[in-house]
Amino acid sequence: MSERFNVADIFGENVFNDTVMKERLPKNVYKNLRLTMDGKQELSKEDADVVANAMKDWAIEKGATHYTHWFQPLTGATAEKHDSFISAPKSNGKVLMEFSGKELIKGEPDASSFPSGGLRATFEARGYTAWDCTSPAFVREDAAGATLIIPTAFCSYTGEALDQKTPLLRSMDAINKEALRLVRLFGNTEATKVTPSVGAEQEYFIVDREKYLQRKDLVFSGRTLFGGMPPKGQELDDHYFGAIRERIAAYMKDVNKELWKLGVSAKTQHNEVAPAQHELAPIYAECNIATDNNQLTMEVMKKVAYRHGLVCLLHEKPFAGVNGSGKHNNWSMTTDNGVNLLDPGKTPHENIQFLLVLGCIMKAVDTHADLLRESASNVGNDHRLGANEAPPAIISMFLGEQLEDVVMQLIDKGDATSSIQKGKLKTGVKSLPDLAKDATDRNRTSPFAFTGNKFEFRMVGSADSIAPANVVLNTIVAESFKEVCDELEKAENLDMAIHDKIKELFTKYHRIVFNGNGYSDEWVAEAEKRGLPNIRNMVDAVSALTTDKAVKLFEEFGVFTKTELESRSEIKYEAYSKAINIEAKTMLDMAAKQIVPAVVSYSTEVANSALAVAEVGCDNxxxxxxxxxxTTELKAVKEAQAKLSEAVCKAAKVTGAKEQAVFYRDVVKTAMDELRKPADKLEMLVDEEYWPFPQYEDLIFEV
Incomplete structure (x- = not known):
């Protein structure tokens, strides 16, 4: 019988959250810690010691023996180094369990072996992790036992950010400062903080672990480098929102339970479009916490899959021919007195603050479309973006009928006097109620779509951190707010100045708005006519990080220095080259050691059959x-092998991070595609008993 539990009883039970802090900390220490969390003062050494001791006692009660500073280096994964709570043995051979404020606040991992883009040399090893008190510590239970996990930032000895969290926190400070200026224009003097909120929908594939281990390409690169399509893919759309299979349901149940105990508000789960593809979506949280929670979600999904004899694939395109996976980043801004700046209300034409915010966001997205596109670029996403399943590589905004109508009234008439209202959806069935219908339909082809009271940035890759996308969103909108507030704060007639500014923003930046089919060829042509960038791959996207415009933006708001941007650019080029190199070498290995021998064995069997049939005088x-x-396809495989091997050798000799990445994209990747074609044809010709590894139908239909 299925295990039963009350979600309310277990939710957050392993989190050192506000309730636990209130219970375990002296009132004055709790008050000082809250002020630190709100950015109003630093935590004293004495208070840090008290917090650390309370955190240690709580964690030990949960069974913890070790603690770790949990950080997000530029590897795409998280990192941690575990230390036990034990002190040096006393004369009687006993040890005490100790944890100081200094150990809580600062750690010192090796910084030389993480990507730094030239910021650190191998002999310059020192780096620091710094406790992020705005994201709660938690106890994680796994095969290692229980460990106290302390979310931290990670920087080099010379102060540069080597992680995803540090710039995210900087960007949140930037948008908070400028958004407060904007709400003050409208008389909101109660708000003391504006926080970007995020809900990150997570798509993923689940495959059987035993079959996964037979595929070197999945093991080494996370995606299938060979594979012909089975007779059935996703054409019937029968997997989407379909009944969840028993094995997957058991897995999802355990994932939810683990996440709820860790305070992650996993809410929605369902089958996605492709066979073996699924989705998990949480409730919104503050941007920084949502980012940590999404990293935690990916880790939990992979660990729980292992326990179920499964593997969770987070690659953006693990299987050719069916939909890939993304991560929809739902973004909004909320004041600490409860105002969502992206809530248009029932009559958006009368919501002047909302219209000004909308105009600022239009300006931000149009001005920095290249940065937004870069924030969602990685090697795996190149297989997905622009395909007939995901947002196109062209950045545009979807507003929907209601908001587009208000915008056009202001542009054409100079004033907006009405808003399209919600209607009733009549089903035509007497026993069913009439349903309230939204004033606007959705557009699933838009990369940046307004969806009621938030914008959904749909380009982020399923394996990526959501931090880079939110760093860009927070910073570019902060810039728009700043420029608009600089002007409006000087206005003699504020109401008229705001009205004129909204019309100006809508008119000047309306080219970024597109409500049609983002997958169509017509849109590509139209976007070019409008002057919108069409950045088709990661290598072309990376240069956006180091333009004069980007450097000015990020330095003005203290989010990145020019040096940090240059290092990230270098890291991204290197990551691209390394990923393609691993894939290419894996293909060569699989072709030489598995595909060619299997095909030779089968062709020998066919040849023997032909001889035997001829000997008895029958038609062979x-x-x-x-x-x-x-034989024809086998020869093509051998020729393509040679070309790919030569390309890989040449790639190793190319100097310059960008130049090497371009070579891998244009030469090595092309050679990989040429090797895959005949190999996939052979898969269709060779008896499946001879084929050396599980095929698509084994992987995506048999879970």
Whole structure:
């Protein structure tokens, strides 16, 4: 019988949250810690010691023996180094369990072995982790036992950010400062903080672990480098929102339970479009916490899958021919007195503050479309973006009928006097109620779509951190707010100045708005006519980080220095080259050690059959024709192998991070595609008993 539990009883039970802090900390220490969390003062050494001791006692009660500073280096994963709570043995051979404020606040991991883009040399090893008190510590339970996990930032000895969290926190400070200026224009003097909120929908594939381990390409690169499509893919759309299979349901249940105990508000789960593809979506949280929670979600999904004899694939395109996976980043801004700056209300034409915010966001997205596109670029996403399943590589905004109508009234008439209202959806069935219908339909082809009271940035890759996308969103909107407030704060007639500014923003930046089919060829042509950038791949996207415009933006708000941007650019080029190099070498290995031997064995069997049939005087034309087809494709595989091997050797000799990445994209990747074509044809010709590894139908239909 299925295990039963009350979600309310277990939710957050392993989190050192506000309730636990209130219970365990002296009132004055709790008050000082809250002020530190709100950015109003630093935590004293004495208070830090008290917090650390309370955190240690709580964690030990949960069974913890070790603690770790949990950080997010530029590897795409998280990192941690575990230390036990034990002190040096006393004269009687006993040890005490100790944890000081200094150990809580600062750690010192090796910084030389993480990507730094030239900021650190191998002999310059020192780096620091710094406790992020705005994201709660928690106890994680796994095969290692229980460990106290302390979310931290990570920087080099010379002060540069080497992680995802530090710039995210900087960007949150920037948008908070400028958004407060904007709400003050409208008389909101109660708000003391504006926080970007995020809900990150997570798509993923689940496959059987035993079959996964038989595929070197999945093991080494996270995606299938060879594979012909089975007779059925996703054409019938029968997997989407379909009944969840028992094995997957058991997995999802355990994932939810683990996440709820860690305070992650996993809410929605369902089958996605492709076979073996699924989605998990949480409730919104503050941007920084949402980012940590999403990293935690990916880790939990992978660990729980292992316990179920499964593997969670987070690659953006693990299987060719069916939909890939993304991560929809739902973003909004909320004041600490409860105002969502992206809530248009029932009559958006009368919501002047909302219209000004909307105009500022239009300006931000249009001005920095290249940065927004870069924030969602990684090697795996190149297989997904622009394909007929995900947002196109062109950045545009979807507003929907209601907001587009208000915007056009202001542009054309100079004033907006009405808003399209919600209607009733009549089902035509007497026993069913009429449903309230939204004033606007959705557009699933838009990369940046307004969806009621938030914008959904749909380009982020499923394996990526959501931090870079939110760093860009926070900073570019902060810039728009600043420029608008600089002007409006000087206005003699504020109401008229705001009205004119909204019209100006809508008119000047309306080219970024597109409500149609983002997948169509017509949109590509139209976008070019409008002057919108169409950045088709990661290598082309990276240069956006180091333009004069980007450097000015990030330095003005203290989010990145020019040096930090240059280092991230270098890291991204290197990551691209390394990923393609691993894929290419994996293909060569699989072709040489698995595919060619299997095909040779089968062709020998066919040849023997042809001889045997001929000896008894029967027609062996079928065998001969099959053998000819196999031989033709096998020869093509060998020729493509040689070309790819040569390309990989040449790539290693290319100097310059960008130049090498371009070579891998244009030469090595092309050679990989040429090797895959005949190999996939052979998969269709060779008896499946001879084929050396599980095929698509084994992986995506048999879970």
């Amino acid at each position: 034309s079928v065998q001969k024709e099959l053998l000819a087809d196999i």
